[in-house]
Amino acid sequence: MADQVARKQAIATGPVAQATHMSVLAPALAWLIPGAGHLIQKRWVRGLLLMGSIVIMFILGLLMQGRVYRPNGGDVLDILGFIGDFGSGGLYIVTRALDLGHGIVAHATADYGTKYMIVAGLLNFISVADAYHIAIGKKS
């Protein structure tokens, strides 16, 4: 009997029960503003470093005349490029709103710029996952 009660308690405190509002808010905010998912959980240094790395990388990509991918259903690499760019969240939305990122590959570093922005988005996906893991207590 006591064993069954203990098992029920263990299930109740499992991953589903740990889905607090922070476990939803932190990843969503982390996607929208890189690093904010850590900042809202008072991981100040980590949050600022993540924010600095991802934002600077994305802006450098734009300054290098990199291309921002639009939503598309064409070539597989274009679709993957869009998914990577979309990971930057608010940065991607602002860039599209300002109609930036029409870079034409005229020199090698322009292509680097495109890759910078894709990788910034992918790194932000990792940052989102990390913010979620902190929110559910899987990571300190």
Added chain:
Amino acid sequence: MILSHFNAALLFSIFASTVFGITQRDTPRDQFRYGLYCFSMFMGGLIVAGWVMWVLRH
């Protein structure tokens, strides 16, 4: 903005290593060490790839 190939790769390594270090380890000490490890791997790979291309060309 036009960066050299080396500078572009150097900046890429710094930012990617920072994010890898923070997200893949728990304690600040481990995060710093892992970030440094990733950075050295990026730069080592870059130099090795550069020399391989030089050998292939000559």
